[in-house]
Amino acid sequence: MKFIHTSDWHIGRQLHNQSLLDDQRFVLNQIVELAKTRDVDAVVVAGDIYDRSIPPAAAVALLDEVVNRLVNELKIPLIMIAGNHDGHERLGFASRQMNDSGLHIIGPLTQEVRPIELKGKQGNAMFYGLPYADPATVRHVFDCEVSTHEEAMAKLLEQVSEHDSQGLPKIVVSHCFLDGGSESESERPLSIGGADKVSPKLFNAFNYTALGHLHGPQYKGAEHVRYSGSMLKYSFSEQHQNKSVTLVELDRDGKASFELLPLTAMRDVRIIEGLLADLLEAGKTDLNREDYLMVRLSDKTAILDAMGKLRSVYPNVLHLERTGLMSEGSKVELSRDHIKKGEFDMFTDFFTQVSGEPMTEAQKLAMTSAIDELHKVERTS
Amino acid sequence: MKFIHTSDWHIGRQLHNQSLLDDQRFVLNQIVELAKTRDVDAVVVAGDIYDRSIPPAAAVALLDEVVNRLVNELKIPLIMIAGNHDGHERLGFASRQMNDSGLHIIGPLTQEVRPIELKGKQGNAMFYGLPYADPATVRHVFDCEVSTHEEAMAKLLEQVSEHDSQGLPKIVVSHCFLDGGSESESERPLSIGGADKVSPKLFNAFNYTALGHLHGPQYKGAEHVRYSGSMLKYSFSEQHQNKSVTLVELDRDGKASFELLPLTAMRDVRIIEGLLADLLEAGKTDLNREDYLMVRLSDKTAILDAMGKLRSVYPNVLHLERTGLMSEGSKVELSRDHIKKGEFDMFTDFFTQVSGEPMTEAQKLAMTSAIDELHKVERTS
Incomplete structure (x- = not known):
């Protein structure tokens, strides 16, 4: 077999x-x-x-x-x-x-x-x-x-x-x-x-x-x-x-x-990092510039329409991060945000930000069961 | 065959x-x-x-x-x-x-x-x-x-x-x-x-x-x-x-x-008409009181919670009309509303009611194509 x-x-x-x-x-x-x-x-x-x-x-x-x-x-x-x-x-x-x-x-x-x-x-x-x-x-x-x-x-x-x-x-x-x-x-x-x-x-x-x-x-x-x-x-x-x-x-x-x-993807999914000028230059000869990209710009200065400039070379930039403008701490934070957080963590963050208070145990429990319920409804609807 | x-x-x-x-x-x-x-x-x-x-x-x-x-x-x-x-x-x-x-x-x-x-x-x-x-x-x-x-x-x-x-x-x-x-x-x-x-x-x-x-x-x-x-x-x-x-x-x-x-339905769909007291009395011996009903009440006086009273006898009353309180003209109008109107007519009525003006030909055309488009989207979504 x-x-x-x-x-x-x-x-x-x-x-x-x-x-x-x-x-x-x-x-x-x-x-x-x-x-x-x-x-x-x-x-x-x-x-x-x-x-x-x-x-x-x-x-x-x-x-x-x-x-x-x-x-x-x-x-x-x-x-x-x-x-x-x-x-x-x-x-x-x-x-x-x-x-x-x-x-x-x-x-x-x-x-x-x-x-x-x-x-x-x-x-x-x-x-x-x-x-x-x-x-x-x-x-x-x-x-x-x-x-x-x-x-x-x-x-x-x-x-x-x-x-x-x-x-x-x-x-x-x-x-x-x-x-x-x-x-x-x-x-x-x-x-x-x-x-x-x-x-x-x-x-x-x-x-x-x-x-x-x-x-x-x-x-x-x-x-x-x-x-x-x-x-x-x-x-x-x-x-x-x-x-x-x-x-x-x-x-x-x-x-x-x-x-x-x-398996070979029609377009790869990858992250590129560097100064805007360097990335634009490299893009001219990048055979895979149609890949789906997350771009992390290390420039420390303001840039007008960075996304527009990038997309003129890399048409499928899907996400842009200005890592050069972030402190080390926030960079780690952001990357964790994107990579790890599920609905529960995202809502907890949102709640804390909006209310100024962390969630109580009872609130966490309610949220957990609400999320579980939503997933269940989505599966059977 | x-x-x-x-x-x-x-x-x-x-x-x-x-x-x-x-x-x-x-x-x-x-x-x-x-x-x-x-x-x-x-x-x-x-x-x-x-x-x-x-x-x-x-x-x-x-x-x-x-x-x-x-x-x-x-x-x-x-x-x-x-x-x-x-x-x-x-x-x-x-x-x-x-x-x-x-x-x-x-x-x-x-x-x-x-x-x-x-x-x-x-x-x-x-x-x-x-x-x-x-x-x-x-x-x-x-x-x-x-x-x-x-x-x-x-x-x-x-x-x-x-x-x-x-x-x-x-x-x-x-x-x-x-x-x-x-x-x-x-x-x-x-x-x-x-x-x-x-x-x-x-x-x-x-x-x-x-x-x-x-x-x-x-x-x-x-x-x-x-x-x-x-x-x-x-x-x-x-x-x-x-x-x-x-x-x-x-x-x-x-x-x-x-x-x-x-084919025999589990519950029939029908319209009953009359005075509330008569309908409630008749309901007691109506073997088909679980049918889906539209009730047209001919009473000309105010009635407190007519729907509640009807449902205590006919559990599946789905719609109630107080025909006794309407002039002859509006009765005809209402029945046409329920029975005949499609989306276009309903929207035209709504538009006239809200704006105080009838729709222009251009507006009617736009509405017609919007409705057509919506039906198409619904069919293929």
């Missing part, structure tokens, strides 16, 4: 208000090409297919194109699970009517695990797609007592362990945050306060686990418990990541081996 | 802010039952599956249930086309992957007509599903000159006429406004100013035309060019309509015969 593991396509996502649809089409075409040239038996997408529960119509049309090429033209089966960004009901509509075509979408969580058996040229395998599910959802669907993400995942995996795969290797597809994983700025937290972490050990017993959620390719605990990472850089904090899909091959004993197949 | 023709499900629609999802599930279950007991070869839904281009998740889940029962459990093929209320890209996602299951969804308009051949116990037939398409869409897709809905439809039907159906009867499925058709308040106009009308003659040559858009069951021009009407009353102006699905049977010569199979 040989397949491509990818995740976090986030079709329809914007970067600093810039639509990425053309960039996404460009890299999705590469994934289709890789599936073809590497002659894989399947493509697996481990959640966050779309960026929002209600994706724009153009994003739906792009995914439709990709599905038609892979499933109808190349006859390569495609397995997709809903991630925390996806609308589970919307994504899962009519999925039972698609299965025979080779398109397998796992939308809302259901009580019974429905494994997908795929034929491979070198042997078959059983895929267990687990859509993203927070503890409340698992409690509701299974009518059981779980309060952490770890307990919820253990509950779901129990079914996988108990299922008789008729001797076939078991491949789990899941969307969660493994304890110890490296975050970047562009993943929306699964819960506030760290209760979203799941031990990698839960997945040890399976032949392979194809994970989604974290945007940098990595494995945790064991080599066969892996994140493929996103297909594009979705924030400047990912500027040094190398994006790829993971080619997974199971040998006759069900042991997995891996190869990272690099 | 024997099939059920239905249309204008409008799943997710509200009536005066009241969710109709339970009512819709109730009547959809009847349609499924009728398909089963009448042993039909197919069910055809002629557009406006959902009420909005972005239906609520619960509406998507309900349609998924219906599709699973019909297509997977009963093995009855289902053909659905996008109407003017539907989001074509969203509805059409992965439709190529569903066809083999017996689920046929015709989403966005494409250049080539893709007929669906269905097997019937008494003979096969060829179904031509034409999604709702305004003249601008037809111009864009076919790169041709059409400016009215009539010309646009003629262009689409040209393909149907030219297609070689191998001797099989041709059944057209379309969503449009036939000239002479009877409107009710709950259909959104296809265009402003009457340019949306299509001659029934265009459809004469086909063995049957299954139409959607108008909510009352009716035929125009010829008996085999038919609207099935909506499955529920979606406005008080439809109170006297009898809702049904149309059972269509083609004989060996391809000639169609019809039977209207009545």
